[in-house]
Amino acid sequence: MSSSPDHGARDHAVWSASATARNWQCAGALALTMNTPEQRESIHAARGTATHQVAEKMLRGGPTPKLGDIEATKGHQIEVDEEILASAEMYVGYVIDTVRCSGAGTAPLLMIEQRFDLGPLGGPFEAGGTADAVIYDGYLKRLQVIDLKHGMGVVDVKGNPQLRTYALGALLANPGLAVDQVTVTIVQPRAPHRDGKIRSETFHVADLIDWTADLLVAMRRSKQAADEHAACGGNAVLLEAWAEKWLRPGKCKFCAAEGWCPKLRKKSLDVAGLWFDDMDRPKLNAPAEQSPEAVARDLAALDMLEDWIKARRAYAHALAEAGTPPPGYRLVDSYGHRKWGAPEAKIVADLKAVAGLDADDVYDRKLKTPAAIDKIVGKAGAEKLKSMWLKQITGRTLVKADATDRPDAPAMADRYFEATE
Ligand code: SF4
Structure with a gap:
C-alpha cells in the first residue's frame, strides 16, 4: 500500500494511466511530449492535488483536515477551503459506505492510493499510475476502483480508458485475489452529470483481459510512432509527414504539446476557416450561417478553438518566461488587489489617528454563508436549517x-407568470 500523502511529488510513468485515452487516440502524443520539460503546475491541477491529499488524510484516519489548513503541492501552497473539503468528504463518504456494504461478513480489503506498475504486461514503455481507492469484496469476488475527480470537466465512466487502466493495475498489484467482477467508479462532486455525481460501470474480468490486448496494441502503436519520430532526426520535411501520419487531435486537453502541436494548430485554423470565405472575409452575415444547425456546428467548433487559444497563449507565456518572448511581446508585472501593509492592530490604530475612523467604519460584520454554517453545525444540524436558505x-x-x-x-414567459401568480 502506498503511504505518501504528498501527491505533488510523485513521478509519472512514461505511459501514465491518466494519459491512456490521449495516447490511444493520438499515437504520436507520447513521442512529442516524452522529452518536454514538465510544465508549471496550474492552479486548477494544484487544487485537485490538494483535494486528493485531504481525502487521503481523512481515509487514513489521522488528524481531520480543516478549513484554512495548507496543502503543499508541486508548485503551490493551497489553502483548504469549503469546496475542497466538500469534494473530499463526498469521496471519502462513498469509499467508507462501499467498504461497509462489501464482504457480507467477510472483511473487505481497502487499498488507499495504491501505486501500480503495468510492467508485467510486457508493454514497450514503463507504464503505471496510482489508484485513489481499491476495494476487494471476497464474497462477491468483486474488485472496485474509485477515482476522485475534483475538476469540472465532465468525465464519463463508461469505457473510460483511465479507469480501466486503474482496474488493470489493481489486478496486477493484488495478485492472488479471485476476481470475477470489476466495478469502476468516478466521484466528481463539482460536475453535475446525467448519471449523477457518482457513477459506476461494472464488467466481467474477462472483458478487462480482452481490453488489455487492445491496450497493448495502442502502446505498440505509440512506440512505433516514437521510433519513427526519432528517425526523422529533426528534419522539418520528414517531421511534417510524421505529424500527418501519427497525430490525431481529439483528446488534446492536458497534452503537454497542446500549445505547439503542429497538427492541432492546423486543425484549429481549419476550424476557424469555417467562418471565412475564399477571400478571407467573415461570412457571418450569410443567411445559411444564421440557422440553428449552423449555430450548433459553431458551438462545437468553438469549444475546440477556445481550448487551443488558451493553450497557445500559455505556450507563448512559457516562451517569454524562458527568456525568448515572441517578437513584439514582453513580460510585465501584473498586480493583485491592494492589501494592508502592516499588522491589523497597527492599521486600525492608524486609520483612527490619521483618518478619524471608528470600528464601524473599519470593519464589516457579515453573516456567514449557509455552506460555512453547515461546516460548523455538521450534517445533522444542517438538516434542521434546510428551510432557512434559498x-x-x-x-x-x-x-x-x-x-x-x-x-x-x-x-x-412561464417563469414570469410563476413569479407574478
Ligand atoms: S495536442 Fe493533440 S494532436 Fe497534438 S500531440 Fe497532443 S494529443 Fe496529439
Whole structure:
C-alpha cells in the first residue's frame, strides 16, 4: 500500500494511466511530449492535488483536515477551503459506505492510493499510475476502483480508458485475489452529470483481459510512432509527414504539446476557416450561417478553438518566461488587489489617528454563508436549517443536451407568470 500523502511529488510513468485515452487516440502524443520539460503546475491541477491529499488524510484516519489548513503541492501552497473539503468528504463518504456494504461478513480489503506498475504486461514503455481507492469484496469476488475527480470537466465512466487502466493495475498489484467482477467508479462532486455525481460501470474480468490486448496494441502503436519520430532526426520535411501520419487531435486537453502541436494548430485554423470565405472575409452575415444547425456546428467548433487559444497563449507565456518572448511581446508585472501593509492592530490604530475612523467604519460584520454554517453545525444540524436558505437561480446556462442531470429551465414567459401568480 502506498503511504505518501504528498501527491505533488510523485513521478509519472512514461505511459501514465491518466494519459491512456490521449495516447490511444493520438499515437504520436507520447513521442512529442516524452522529452518536454514538465510544465508549471496550474492552479486548477494544484487544487485537485490538494483535494486528493485531504481525502487521503481523512481515509487514513489521522488528524481531520480543516478549513484554512495548507496543502503543499508541486508548485503551490493551497489553502483548504469549503469546496475542497466538500469534494473530499463526498469521496471519502462513498469509499467508507462501499467498504461497509462489501464482504457480507467477510472483511473487505481497502487499498488507499495504491501505486501500480503495468510492467508485467510486457508493454514497450514503463507504464503505471496510482489508484485513489481499491476495494476487494471476497464474497462477491468483486474488485472496485474509485477515482476522485475534483475538476469540472465532465468525465464519463463508461469505457473510460483511465479507469480501466486503474482496474488493470489493481489486478496486477493484488495478485492472488479471485476476481470475477470489476466495478469502476468516478466521484466528481463539482460536475453535475446525467448519471449523477457518482457513477459506476461494472464488467466481467474477462472483458478487462480482452481490453488489455487492445491496450497493448495502442502502446505498440505509440512506440512505433516514437521510433519513427526519432528517425526523422529533426528534419522539418520528414517531421511534417510524421505529424500527418501519427497525430490525431481529439483528446488534446492536458497534452503537454497542446500549445505547439503542429497538427492541432492546423486543425484549429481549419476550424476557424469555417467562418471565412475564399477571400478571407467573415461570412457571418450569410443567411445559411444564421440557422440553428449552423449555430450548433459553431458551438462545437468553438469549444475546440477556445481550448487551443488558451493553450497557445500559455505556450507563448512559457516562451517569454524562458527568456525568448515572441517578437513584439514582453513580460510585465501584473498586480493583485491592494492589501494592508502592516499588522491589523497597527492599521486600525492608524486609520483612527490619521483618518478619524471608528470600528464601524473599519470593519464589516457579515453573516456567514449557509455552506460555512453547515461546516460548523455538521450534517445533522444542517438538516434542521434546510428551510432557512434559498438557492437562487442566477441565470440560464446553455449546455450540451446530454451534459447534466439538471432539468430544462422553464421558458422565460412561464417563469414570469410563476413569479407574478
Ligand atoms: S495536442 Fe493533440 S494532436 Fe497534438 S500531440 Fe497532443 S494529443 Fe496529439
